[in-house]
Amino acid sequence: MFVDTGMCNVWAARYISPNGRRRVIGSFTHGSMANALPQAIGAQFTDRRRQVVSMSGDGGFTMLMGDFLTLVQYDLPVKVVLFNNSSLGMVELEMMVAGLPAYGTGNHNPDFAAIARAAGAHGVRVEKPKELRGALRDAFKHQGPALVDVVTDPNALSMPPKISRDMVQGFALSAGKIVLEGGVGRMVQMARSNLRNIPRP
């Protein structure tokens, strides 16, 4: 399993355990974006029988989207699970922690599942949580390359395990600026989306 640099990397680290048989590989030291798909292609070429999954961010995937055709060209049965929050989420969070209102981090994304199908792969879009399990099951059952476009909450923030006072101050400043610019609704929505993610001792 390969995880892109960004928030989906944090979610993977938090919820997926490398269990001795399953390996989780990312660009953990260098932090290059768009790493998961090319790493997955390389791994699948070394062994076509092992299940290879690319957990891609929408930003990372679009950077190297042409390589999705490589999966079709060589019939590599990689499963791409796309964390589609329509943003460069990690950078948005970094901007907020630095006291800035998020700027230029939203992505106008296409329907990635339709693109996957047009390319000749299995593609399915998930917009409701209850559709996810079935969509993943079908993708893993499919013999060839598959993409599951998982539309996630753009306001979900991957909180770090330790939160410093500086981070909180920066975030509050950024939130204040967003509210002053008329984004009250956005901040309320963000608070609602993240209450469940706040680490509790």
Ligand SMILES: Cc1ncc(C[n+]2csc(CCOP(=O)(O)OP(=O)(O)O)c2C)c(N)n1
């Ligand atoms: C080559 C490269 N460009 C830019 C960055 C800075 N950067 C780190 S994460 C990120 C956003 C990633 O967006 P996405 O793949 O959608 O993941 P998300 O954080 O939304 O889950 C950016 C721009 C980087 N690490 N590497």
Ligand SMILES: [Mg+2]
């Ligand atoms: Mg994203």
